[in-house]
Amino acid sequence: RTHQIRAHLFAVGHPIVGDPLYKNSRQKISGAPSRPLLHASELKFSDPDAILREYHSELPKELFDFLKLLPR
Numbered sequence: 553r554t555h556q557i558r559a560h561l562f563a564v565g566h567p568i569v570g571d572p573l574y575k576n577s578r579q580k581i582s583g584a585p586s587r588p589l590l591h592a593s594e595l596k597f598s599d600p601d602a603i604l605r606e607y608h609s610e611l612p613k614e615l616f617d618f619l620k621l622l623p624r
Contacts, residue, residue: 558588569618589615 561567562574571588595607611619 557590583618583621585614585618589618591615 558568558571558574562571567574568588568590569585572586589612591609591611593609593611595605597605599605610616
């Protein structure tokens, strides 16, 4: 799944920062991570018993710190 996400985002012109394979060669970002930073801050689904499950997660510090470096 990770490869599909990377390939599809690259194909539509939105490569993932830090992805060494599908990188945006036009944009060089100082301090870019050495790996793709994929994060699901929220997941919601119905489990096999039809119970709605919801999970929330804060951004990892590495991703949070990197986002502060990006130009707005």
